[in-house]
Amino acid sequence: xxxxxxxxxxxxxxxxxxxxxxxxxxxxxxxxxxxxxxxxxxxxxxxxxxxxxxxxxxxxxxxxxxxxxxxxxxxxxxxxxxxxxxxxxxxxxxxxxxxxxxxxxxxxxxxxxxxxxxxxxxxxxxxxxxxxxxxxxxxxxxx
Amino acid sequence: xxxxxxxxxxxxxxxxxxxxxxxxxxxxxxxxxxxxxxxxxxxxxxxxxxxxxxxxxxxxxxxxxxxxxxxxxxxxxxxxxxxxxxxxxxxxxxxxxxxxxxxxxxxxxxxxxxxxxxxxxxxxxxxxxxxxxxxxxxxxxxx
DNA sequence: TTGGTTGCAAACAATTTGCATAAAT
DNA sequence: ATTTATGCAAATTGTTTGCAACCAA
Numbered sequence: 001x002x003x004x005x006x007x008x009x010x011x012x013x014x015x016x017x018x019x020x021x022x023x024x025x026x027x028x029x030x031x032x033x034x035x036x037x038x039x040x041x042x043x044x045x046x047x048x049x050x051x052x053x054x055x056x057x058x059x060x061x062x063x064x065x066x067x068x069x070x071x072x073x074x075x076x077x078x079x080x081x082x083x084x085x086x087x088x089x090x091x092x093x094x095x096x097x098x099x100x101x102x103x104x105x106x107x108x109x110x111x112x113x114x115x116x117x118x119x120x121x122x123x124x125x126x127x128x129x130x131x132x133x134x135x136x137x138x139x140x141x142x143x
Numbered sequence: 144x145x146x147x148x149x150x151x152x153x154x155x156x157x158x159x160x161x162x163x164x165x166x167x168x169x170x171x172x173x174x175x176x177x178x179x180x181x182x183x184x185x186x187x188x189x190x191x192x193x194x195x196x197x198x199x200x201x202x203x204x205x206x207x208x209x210x211x212x213x214x215x216x217x218x219x220x221x222x223x224x225x226x227x228x229x230x231x232x233x234x235x236x237x238x239x240x241x242x243x244x245x246x247x248x249x250x251x252x253x254x255x256x257x258x259x260x261x262x263x264x265x266x267x268x269x270x271x272x273x274x275x276x277x278x279x280x281x282x283x284x285x286x
Numbered sequence: 287t288t289g290g291t292t293g294c295a296a297a298c299a300a301t302t303t304g305c306a307t308a309a310a311t
Numbered sequence: 312a313t314t315t316a317t318g319c320a321a322a323t324t325g326t327t328t329g330c331a332a333c334c335a336a
Contacts, residue, residue, distance in 0.1 A: 019316090157334090161292070
């Protein structure tokens with residue numbers, strides 16, 4: 001696993017403290033199968049003793065998104081309306097989000113991707129991107 | 144096709160003028176394969192000579208969503224962050240949105256749905272919902 | 287009549303931006 | 312030394328809410 005400094009150097013961004021710390025926390029979140037919102041990042045950084053302003057967090061996330069290091073998602077539908085961010089390691093993928101725990105399972109399915117292309121083509125279009133969020137719940141033992 | 148008054152009566156909502164007009168415009172938008180945001184609805188209503196406040200539009204949309212007459216979506220990713228609404232005629236479906244024209248093509252694919260269930264089950268989950276937005280562009284004549 | 291509905295303006299939440307200060311190269 | 316990034320507070324955007332006036336049943 002690469003360090004924050006490394007990642008930043010690789011994409012040509014100054015290794016400032018806020019950027020390094022934010023990357024560290026995104027790395028950690030990745031390990032717990034969670035995607036963080038700007039606010040959650042802010043709180044986690046505070047608890048870790050880092051005083052980093054919210055605006056900086058937003059700006060850093062924009063930077064990181066621009067160079068392709070993070071991806072932004074909008075999992076919530078309805079009332080709440082915040083973005084969550086994840087480190088992107090290159091390969092595009094879809095998400096399953098547990099409605100109870102917010103656990104995120106990333107997956108990729110060639111069958112689904114192929115069907116999307118076929119359907120688009122059937123209508124005279126070509127696919128330029130997609131976002132699939134499957135909302136799930138842990139299966140009950142038995143009913 | 145049913146009238147706004149009819150639809151409202153069917154779900155037990157008072158047939159107020161704002162509600163009827165909003166339904167009419169959603170019906171019309173449906174015909175042009177577009178989903179409207181609250182703001183767009185407001186503008187269209189204004190142009191049609193109806194002075195209906197934005198808050199009323201939001202409240203009506205909430206009402207209609209609660210009784211299942213409309214569905215709310217969040218197609219935009221990134222910067223813009225507004226919801227768009229469509230009349231829901233019962234059957235769930237996925238969306239293809241043209242990045243150039245905002246044209247919306249609704250589709251349903253048993254293969255994709257089945258795969259989602261299979262993948263969820265493989266992880267010990269069951270599907271409770273999903274949102275799939277395929278971003279597309281008109282295919283160039285030839286290259 | 288009377289309780290649900292509207293309109294306005296003010297409140298909100300999430301995010302962005304202006305600007306003076308601070309920090310990396 | 313110079314350029315770029317940060318922090319704060321104020322501005323924006325999209326949406327919700329309080330409350331008095333209003334209207335459909």
